[in-house]
Structures are given as C-alpha cells and as structure tokens.
Amino acid sequence: MLSGRGNSAQTIWRMENVLKRPDAFAMSTRQIQKVLNKMAMRGENLVGIYHSHPTAPPVPSTEDIAYAHYTEAAYLIVSLSSPQPALGCYRIWGARAFPRPFRLE
Ligand SMILES: [Zn+2]
Structure with a gap:
C-alpha cells in the first residue's frame, strides 16, 4: 500500500x-488495519x-475490480510482461475502472 498527503x-x-x-x-484485514493506523x-x-x-498488461x-474496496485510493498495476515494465493507474468504483493520470518523481 502507498500512503502520503x-x-x-x-x-x-x-x-x-x-x-x-x-x-x-489478498491482504489480511488485520494487517490492513495495522498499517492504516501506522499511516495515521x-x-x-x-x-x-x-x-x-x-x-498480463x-x-x-x-478480480482486481471485484475486490477493490478503497474507492479513494489509486490502484496501480505494474506489468512485467514485456522487457520494459509498464505502469497503469486507476480509480475503481461501481464495478468499473477509470484510468487516472500519474507522475513518477
Ligand atoms: Zn491485478
């Protein structure tokens, strides 16, 4: 998971x-809760x-869409299917994925 401001x-x-x-x-809800507390x-x-x-691309x-419970979070997927890794960024809600712009620094 990624946290920030x-x-x-x-x-x-x-x-x-x-x-x-x-x-x-899949992540355990206990670990998720622990990490969310540390983020806070x-x-x-x-x-x-x-x-x-x-x-895959x-x-x-x-499954990613079905189990995406954090509508406020960006879902990032790194594909290793080609020699050059590719990154996709989405918001997922209402059983749909919406591409989001992102910038790597
Ligand atoms: Zn996936």
Whole structure:
C-alpha cells in the first residue's frame, strides 16, 4: 500500500499476500488495519494500492475490480510482461475502472 498527503505517495507499505500465489493477491484485514493506523500516526492517509501483473498488461482484472474496496485510493498495476515494465493507474468504483493520470518523481 502507498500512503502520503493529498494525492502524493510518500511511504511504501509492503503487505503480505495471504493467498501465497503468484497469480492472485489478498491482504489480511488485520494487517490492513495495522498499517492504516501506522499511516495515521505519520499524518498520512492511504493514497494507493499497487500490485504486479507478471504476464498480463497493466489493466485491472475482473478480480482486481471485484475486490477493490478503497474507492479513494489509486490502484496501480505494474506489468512485467514485456522487457520494459509498464505502469497503469486507476480509480475503481461501481464495478468499473477509470484510468487516472500519474507522475513518477
Ligand atoms: Zn491485478
């Protein structure tokens, strides 16, 4: 997960994939709650959730959309399917994904 102020991500929180699978991910609600508390203690809020697609393009899958519960967060997907990694950024709500502009600094 990514936290920061406004729409700017400043801190990376590495999460455990409780599914232990390379082709799907899920986070435990306990770890999410713990990390959200730590973000609050730093004066930051959740700005993004990122994951990778080892073999697929950087577009949300049906599962990504179904399990995207944080409508205020940007969903970032890093695709490693080509030699040059590609990054996609979306807001997901109402069972739809909307591409969002982003900037890497
Ligand atoms: Zn995905």
